[in-house]
Amino acid sequence: MSVRIPIGPIHPMLKEPINLTFYVEGETIVDAEPNIGFVHRGIEKLAENKTWFQNLYLLEKVCGICSSSHQGCYAQGAEKVFEVEPPEKALFIRTLMWELERLHSHLLWLGVIMHEIGFDTLFMYTWRDREAVMDLVEMISGRRVGYSINTIGGVRRDIDYNILVKTIDVANFIASRAEYYERIVLSERTILDRTEGVGYLSKADAIRLNTVGPTARASGVKRDVRYNMPYAIYDETPFDIVFDDGCDVLARIIVRIREMIISAEIIKWIVFNMPKTGEIKQKVTPFTKPPENEAISRVEAPRGELFYYLKSKGDLKPERVKIRTPTLANIVSIIHMVKGHYIADIPPIVAGIDPCMSCMDRVVIVDVNKEKKTVWSHEELWRYSIKWYKKNYLMVREERR
């Protein structure tokens, strides 16, 4: 039997190392090479040594931002393995958490991309607004991060009437703020100069490279698991898929901002249509053994399609847990996005796919003509890009016209 060493699922995460090699001619990038897998934590293997219920809290730690997507996706798959049907109210609460998570993830990302282009004022505003959602999820689940709301066969906590009222307030607040941000992004010259036409990924390339989530939708590809393959209660929920034909970083910003408005609408629909009474979980105990079975589960995480494969051999522990995170699908598209752009455009392009990794750990720049290798930290690259644009923005603007 051959031994295969899995790469992932952990590498494409926020604040985690990735090595990107860019080949440049002068200021222009001619090629790029991402090297991933520096923080391989072995979670898939560890999941085989823990019970089905213990894995709920382990797999939540795959990602700190989309923890509920991971846990919910696993729980959804495990329900297929256990052959139990979660009650309707549980699905409503689970979906509510997914949408709240999308709100705060997109707000976080919006702050990060604004920070990358040097617009720290908007970074402060988005992160301040994000606190409203964080306080709400803390009230619902008891924790700001790692909500642990899902379990196999339903959810663990019911939602109070008072909290539902607050949810409506928060959804309205975020929707109004998102509209304000959309207005700012489309009118502010500083943002347009740094994002319009940067990181171009054509529709054909987006399909060919199997990009997922907002990255694909910003290139005009209608790819959304909620829409194409409805799970939980998304087949009943009325919502429109958001997409843009801009294909650049600006389009990625606009898609995410509009998605926040749609998410706020979904949240309001969920609150108004949630069953008032009813069970929130099926009777599955931590010592229930599942039948011999296998299942796949897909969820639209804030960053794109999240995929789980689960296999059971009728034991308390799963035989195999396979995870594919959205960033792994998107990371290759960076190579195509950066080609032909300036070094100063690297931070917004890389941050543009929301790589669950706020900083490129280290960037190696190889000048093809001089064959000189310099290693830059993310901080240095960020400072360089802002300084470069201050000096050359008139030239760039002329060129893009």
Place this chain on the structure above:
Amino acid sequence: MPWGSVLKEALKNVFSKSVTVNYPVVKVEAPNGFRGILEFDVKKCLGCGTCARVCPTNVIVMVPCEKTRLKKAPKFELSKCVFCGSCVEVCPTKAISFSKNFHTAVLKKEEIGISP
């Protein structure tokens, strides 16, 4: 297209109240249902050991104890705890519960353990 579209918002924020809290000076209250540091009541404990079996991070170890019916009681090493609440959920006598205390910073990790 104009420069400085956020200027109005920025000026508004200069004169409004700060959104951050001066935390160690101003006390912050956790909301109801907060999953803080665990609390354990040895008087209610049976010593069944279900909590130790469900814990995903092996926080709980069963040690001999004269105070419980089955002569065993859980010992919590809370520096490993991920606050998932599995033990609180499965405890048949509700001997384990969550507190609202979120101050987990200590000089020695033994300081936040619970022994029966």
